[in-house]
Amino acid sequence: MSYACGDKVFNVRAANCILACWHVVIPYICDELPDKQKDALASAAKVPLLYTNVAIRNWTSFQKLGVSSVYAPGSYHTQWSLDIPVSIGDYQCARKPDEPIIVHMMKTPNKPGLPARDQHRIGRQELFMTSFETMERNIRDQLARALSAGGFDPARDIAAVTVNRWPHGYAYEYSSLWDKFWLEGGELPCEVARKPFGRLAIANADAGAYAYTDCAIDQAWRAVGELRKPAS
Numbered sequence: 001m002s003y004a005c006g007d008k009v010f011n012v013r014a015a016n017c018i019l020a021c022w023h024v025v026i027p028y029i030c031d032e033l034p035d036k037q038k039d040a041l042a043s044a045a046k047v048p049l050l051y052t053n054v055a056i057r058n059w060t061s062f063q064k065l066g067v068s069s070v071y072a073p074g075s076y077h078t079q080w081s082l083d084i085p086v087s088i089g090d091y092q093c094a095r096k097p098d099e100p101i102i103v104h105m106m107k108t109p110n111k112p113g114l115p116a117r118d119q120h121r122i123g124r125q126e127l128f129m130t131s132f133e134t135m136e137r138n139i140r141d142q143l144a145r146a147l148s149a150g151g152f153d154p155a156r157d158i159a160a161v162t163v164n165r166w167p168h169g170y171a172y173e174y175s176s177l178w179d180k181f182w183l184e185g186g187e188l189p190c191e192v193a194r195k196p197f198g199r200l201a202i203a204n205a206d207a208g209a210y211a212y213t214d215c216a217i218d219q220a221w222r223a224v225g226e227l228r229k230p231a232s
Contacts, residue, residue, distance in 0.1 A: 001013075001014075001017075003230050015199065016199045016200075016201070016227045017199065017200050017201070018200075018201045018202070018203055018220070018223045018224070018227070019200065019201075019202050019203070019204075020202075020203035020204045020216075020219075021204060021221060021222070022046060022168055022204065022206065023041040023042075023044035023193055023202070023204060023206040023207070024042055024044055024045070024046075026041050026193075026202065027041055027042065030197065030200060031198070032097060033197055034192060036192060037192055037195060037197070039191045040189040040190070040192035040193035041167055041202075041206075042166055043172075043189045043193075044118070044171065044172050044189075044190070044193065044206040044209075044222070045084075045116075045117040045120045045121060045172050046120065046124075046167075046168040046170065046171065046172065046206075047108065047120050047123075047169050047170040047171075047211070048108070048109050048123040048124045048126075048127050048166065048167045048168070048169055049106065049107070049108055049121055049166040049169035049170065049205065050106065050108075050109060050127060050135070050163065050164070050165060050166065051104070051105075051106055051163075051164040051166060052075075052077065052080075052104070052105040052106070052108040052135070052163050052164070053103070053104060053105075053109070053161070053163065053164070054102065054103040054104050054105060054139060054143070054158060054160075054161050055100060055101075055103075055158070055159040055160040055161075055162075055164075056100065056103055056157050056158055056159060057100055057156075057157050057158075057159055058097060058098045058099060058100065058101070058157065059082060059094070059099075059101045060097040060098060060150070060151065061097060061147040061148075061150030061151050061152035061157075062082060062097070062147070062150065063097040064083065064149075064150035064151060065147065065149060065150040066154045068081055068082045068101040069081035069082070070146055072142070072146070073172075075142055076107060076135075076138035076139075076141075076142055077106060077107045077138070077139070077142055078106065078107060078108065079105070079106050079217045080103055080104060080105035080142075080143075080217060082101055082102075082104075083101050083102040083103070083104065084102060103143070104185035105139065105142075108120075108123065109123030109124070109126040109127055110122070110123045111123065116172075116175060116177070116178040116179050117172070117178070120172070124167040124168070126128055126182065127165045127166075127167045128165075132163060135163050136161055136163075136193070139158075139161060140154040140155075140158065141154075143158070161164065170205075170212075171204070171205035171208075171209060171210060171211040171215070172206070172208055172209060173210060173211060174188070174209050180232065188209065189209075190206065190207055190208060190209040193206070193207065194207035194222075194223075196223075196226045196227070199227065201223035201224070201226045201227050202223060203216070203219040203220045203222070203223040204208070204216060204219060205219065207219040207222075207223075
């Protein structure tokens with residue numbers, strides 16, 4: 001394998017290789033794969049996500065309103081909540097409403113009415129094209145509308161905003177609404193996509209079509225096991 005770093009090209013040789021990256025890029029890395037496997041790999045359209053952290057000077061407005069989480073379908077951020085109360089070592093989480101805290105906000109950019117994979121692609125484009133100013137304006141407006149009855153003032157109470165654009169976020173998970181094969185039985189695209197090829201094995205959460213750490217660990221275990229099998 002060859003790769004570039006700065007103005008130099010380096011070659012790497014190994015007895016075996018595990019590709020644990022986004023499945024869509026694998027056919028570009030290994031173009032010798034069968035066409036059927038390339039198509040299966042290309043079907044792993046990642047779910048785009050926008051994770052926003054808002055540092056507020058206190059959470060008295062939450063206390064007055066008796067809420068800790070808000071679900072707002074149709075709004076810019078569809079869900080947001082106070083920071084999970086975790087204390088580790090010398091770090092102590094906020095315990096009193098007059099103490100600073102983080103509000104976590106989440107948005108899944110999409111285009112309602114289209115198939116899921118198309119929605120994810122359009123959502124990815126939205127993340128790239130939306131300015132921070134637009135996001136901040138929506139954050140301030142949404143928090144104000146939800147919390148003003150509890151005394152929240154975004155101009156006074158917001159100390160900082162961090163926006164994390166995650167255009168290639170969660171692994172695509174199958175749904176009978178969009179993926180008819182899910183109920184038909186037979187080999188799933190992720191099963192075709194993760195087949196070993198010579199001394200090459202394939203992992204990542206995409207290989208299990210499930211977006212969480214336990215899946216990534218399971219797929220890594222499987223991929224290593226495939227490479228440990230004696231050649232037939």
